[in-house]
Amino acid sequence: xxxxxxxxxxxxxxxxxxxxxxxxxxxxxxxxxxxxxxxxxxxxxxxxxxxxxxxxxxxxxxxxxxxxxxxxxxxxxxxxxxxxxxxxxxxxxxxxxxxxxxxxxxxxxxxxxxxxxxxxxxxxxxxxxxxxxxxxxxxxxxxxxxxxxxxxxxxxxxxxxxxxxxxxxxxxxxxxxxxxxxxxxxxxxxxxxxxxxxxxxxxxxxxxxxxxxxxxxxxxxxxxxxxxxxxxxxxxxxxxxxxxxxxxxxxxxxxxxxxxxxxxxxxxxxxxxxxxxxxxxxxxxxxxxxxxxxxxxxxxxxxxxxxxxxxxxxxxxxxxxxxxxxxxxxxxxxxxxxxxxxxxxxxxxxxxxxxxxxxxxxxxxxxxxxxxxxxxxxxxxxxxxxxxxxxxxxxxxxxxxxxxxxxxxxxxxxxxxxxxxxxxxxxxxxxxxxxxxxxxxxxxxxxxxxxxxxxxxxxxxxxxxxxxxxxxxxxxxxxxxxxxxxxxxxxxxxxxxxxxxxxxxxxxxxxxxxxxxxxxxxxxxxxxxxxxxxxxxxxxxxxxxxxxxxx
Numbered sequence: 001x002x003x004x005x006x007x008x009x010x011x012x013x014x015x016x017x018x019x020x021x022x023x024x025x026x027x028x029x030x031x032x033x034x035x036x037x038x039x040x041x042x043x044x045x046x047x048x049x050x051x052x053x054x055x056x057x058x059x060x061x062x063x064x065x066x067x068x069x070x071x072x073x074x075x076x077x078x079x080x081x082x083x084x085x086x087x088x089x090x091x092x093x094x095x096x097x098x099x100x101x102x103x104x105x106x107x108x109x110x111x112x113x114x115x116x117x118x119x120x121x122x123x124x125x126x127x128x129x130x131x132x133x134x135x136x137x138x139x140x141x142x143x144x145x146x147x148x149x150x151x152x153x154x155x156x157x158x159x160x161x162x163x164x165x166x167x168x169x170x171x172x173x174x175x176x177x178x179x180x181x182x183x184x185x186x187x188x189x190x191x192x193x194x195x196x197x198x199x200x201x202x203x204x205x206x207x208x209x210x211x212x213x214x215x216x217x218x219x220x221x222x223x224x225x226x227x228x229x230x231x232x233x234x235x236x237x238x239x240x241x242x243x244x245x246x247x248x249x250x251x252x253x254x255x256x257x258x259x260x261x262x263x264x265x266x267x268x269x270x271x272x273x274x275x276x277x278x279x280x281x282x283x284x285x286x287x288x289x290x291x292x293x294x295x296x297x298x299x300x301x302x303x304x305x306x307x308x309x310x311x312x313x314x315x316x317x318x319x320x321x322x323x324x325x326x327x328x329x330x331x332x333x334x335x336x337x338x339x340x341x342x343x344x345x346x347x348x349x350x351x352x353x354x355x356x357x358x359x360x361x362x363x364x365x366x367x368x369x370x371x372x373x374x375x376x377x378x379x380x381x382x383x384x385x386x387x388x389x390x391x392x393x394x395x396x397x398x399x400x401x402x403x404x405x406x407x408x409x410x411x412x413x414x415x416x417x418x419x420x421x422x423x424x425x426x427x428x429x430x431x432x433x434x435x436x437x438x439x440x441x442x443x444x445x446x447x448x449x450x451x452x453x454x455x456x457x458x459x460x461x462x463x464x465x466x467x468x469x470x471x472x473x474x475x476x477x478x479x480x481x482x483x484x485x486x487x488x489x490x491x492x493x494x495x496x497x498x499x500x501x502x503x504x505x506x507x508x509x510x511x512x513x514x515x516x517x518x519x520x521x522x523x524x525x526x527x528x529x530x531x532x533x534x535x536x537x538x539x540x541x542x543x544x545x546x547x548x549x550x551x
Contacts, residue, residue, distance in 0.1 A: 008029070
């Protein structure tokens with residue numbers, strides 16, 4: 001009998017029969033500190049039921065890890081889809097964006113659930129959990145998959161299948177319900193025990209735990225900024241006729257996409273103009289526009305496009321770079337690992353910045369600093385500024401929304417703008433796109449195009465980037481006077497062309513392979529869109545190049 005060698009995390013190598021199911025080999029993991037969500041086989045995320053057919057390494061993925069937590073959340077959405085189909089047959093449930101620690105869901109008939117409906121839906125979900133039903137992966141022929149999703153009234157899944165041409169289609173199955181297999185789910189319904197359904201506007205939130213405390217739900221904290229973005233994006237989708245990846249793929253022919261892109265860009269430019277008008281309506285008091293947002297949200301291009309619209313509104317924008325206000329290197333704080341912490345607020349000379357702003361707002365002339373990053377010193381720039389009339393300061397940086405950055409500046413003199421890329425496209429009704437994936441793909445492409453970084457480099461440091469965002473940006477997003485969503489419906493089709501080659505360079509021996517493989521599988525669902533159709537002033541150009549703006 002043919003055998004394969006399985007290498008465990010402790011280095012032990014054990015021979016098993018060819019084709020052995022992973023469920024039969026995971027006993028050697030011993031007692032795990034949290035429930036098992038999936039396994040890593042040669043650094044690729046796989047369902048626990050996967051069959052092993054080559055020599056491999058195998059590692060447990062528990063729900064208290066990043067990969068395990070994302071698997072838990074996907075599985076929770078799958079559980080909700082099963083329950084909703086059973087409790088509300090004939091109604092179409094649609095998954096939306098992440099808001100706080102929950103996914104916004106709604107029925108496409110826009111009829112909200114009453115208390116009785118919530119009770120029934122919650123009871124059905126918890127009943128499925130208590131029965132601990134296996135979640136399996138099944139394989140359908142392409143024709144059978146099309147027929148199944150047609151009969152089960154899942155039109156967005158059918159649109160997605162129109163783009164695919166695989167002879168065999170993987171689907172997840174549980175309790176007689178089937179959905180397209182996008183990524184591994186937990187082995188059974190009994191794993192996803194911690195959740196809450198909470199009424200929210202015209203829909204509801206499916207709330208989930210943090211990975212650090214997988215059996216505890218934190219107290220609900222509303223996020224009105226994100227909900228406003230979600231409703232605006234949904235309205236955009238109706239104008240463009242694009243709310244899912246399948247719908248986007250359907251209009252990705254050169255003729256159709258040439259019609260969609262200008263409208264998508266015009267809608268975005270209109271929003272920037274509206275923000276400029278908001279600022280103009282407070283021209284008597286506002287002296288400074290503070291712009292902040294997470295990595296790769298397009299803050300730089302947004303600030304440049306906003307500056308143009310501010311000129312249209314009668315202002316003369318004065319751009320001040322916060323990076324020039326770093327303290328000298330010998331005063332830079334260090335993190336718990338002894339490394340320089342350039343992201344903390346204390347890395348900036350707050351007092352010097354505030355004094356310069358006060359002087360500027362009082363009509364005095366100031367000389368802007370210039371920071372020499374190689375020497376780690378701030379020096380005079382020779383660039384002098386004075387406000388004499390309709391000038392307005394525009395500053396963009398990680399701490400822009402934090403009032404501790406400008407404690408000496410009255411709130412009435414500041415207009416705070418939050419920028420992020422929050423796509424509302426779904427793969428289909430039940431398989432949502434992570435709101436961070438849009439930014440991650442932008443970052444991978446930009447780092448490779450302009451910084452010489454590999455996808456492996458970017459993926460390796462992405463966790464650190466996200467930690468910084470959760471510390472310094474997200475806690476302050478709801479203090480913003482306005483929010484701008486820089487995501488474009490068509491952009492992942494463009495990013496696909498740039499991202500796929502660099503993601504394929506990440507090999508199975510690399511720790512980052514699981515994430516690279518996930519992104520490649522995700523990109524398979526998108527039809528490519530040539531960059532030649534992207535306008536030169538598009539925010540997308542900040543990441544793919546050939547922008548008319550200078551960076």
